[in-house]
Amino acid sequence: MDMNETLDTHLQELRRGTVVLACLQLLRSAGYGYGLLEDLERRGFATDANTLYPLLRRLEKQEYLTSEWNTDEARPRKFYRTSEAGIRLADTLTEEWRALTAAIATLTAEES
Amino acid sequence: MDMNETLDTHLQELRRGTVVLACLQLLRSAGYGYGLLEDLERRGFATDANTLYPLLRRLEKQEYLTSEWNTDEARPRKFYRTSEAGIRLADTLTEEWRALTAAIATLTAEES
Numbered sequence: 541m542d543m544n545e546t547l548d549t550h551l552q553e554l555r556r557g558t559v560v561l562a563c564l565q566l567l568r569s570a571g572y573g574y575g576l577l578e579d580l581e582r583r584g585f586a587t588d589a590n591t592l593y594p595l596l597r598r599l600e601k602q603e604y605l606t607s608e609w610n611t612d613e614a615r616p617r618k619f620y621r622t623s624e625a626g627i628r629l630a631d632t633l634t635e636e637w638r639a640l641t642a643a644i645a646t647l648t649a650e651e652s
Numbered sequence: 653m654d655m656n657e658t659l660d661t662h663l664q665e666l667r668r669g670t671v672v673l674a675c676l677q678l679l680r681s682a683g684y685g686y687g688l689l690e691d692l693e694r695r696g697f698a699t700d701a702n703t704l705y706p707l708l709r710r711l712e713k714q715e716y717l718t719s720e721w722n723t724d725e726a727r728p729r730k731f732y733r734t735s736e737a738g739i740r741l742a743d744t745l746t747e748e749w750r751a752l753t754a755a756i757a758t759l760t761a762e763e764s
Binding site for chain 2: 543546547550551553554555556557558560561562565566583584585602603604625629632633634636637639640641642643644646647648
């Protein structure tokens with residue numbers, strides 16, 4: 541594993557968890573996988589279909605998302621929406637992110 | 653897996669990566685495992701010896717940390733220090749954290 545690969549691994553570890561938070565927030569308005577994938581990318585949460593689609597199924601199984609098939613159009617699509625438990629999880633994760641951001645800020649403040 | 657376990661998993665995923673960043677920043681001044689563990693806990697980066705010690709060895713192997721044995725006291729201790737590459741990694745991770753924080757802030761702003 542060269543330096544660039546280890547850098548990527550550390551960056552991915554830092555990003556992990558933020559996609560869950562972003563999905564839970566964005567799916568307060570119902571959305572389907574591909575549309576969500578585009579939205580996440582546009583907003584700076586780098587992910588891909590192979591990561592996102594299993595994550596959505598996992599969050600549904602954990603009851604943080606609910607789902608419904610929309611068959612109005614030619615191609616049926618599964619729409620996900622954040623459940624009440626999912627909104628609580630999003631709030632908890634947002635709080636934790638703030639606490640970590642404050643902790644990280646103290647590290648950097650001491651450098652100078 | 654009940655709701656509390658899945659909550660813990662999601663919290664841990666969010667925290668993962670921040671311990672690497674915290675270690676790299678704190679070890680700009682040389683430190684040893686147990687002292688670092690206490691410092692991390694005091695600063696709000698929850699971790700434990702079983703996670704931290706292998707992480708320090710991994711970061712050393714990846715050349716983000718250097719190490720030296722201090723044998724001045726009765727009990728020899730391995731002191732770690734962040735390398736030049738480690739400082740660059742810490743800077744990159746800090747930048748990424750800021751970008752993610754900005755991205756997360758836009759999600760929450762839209763709620764209200």
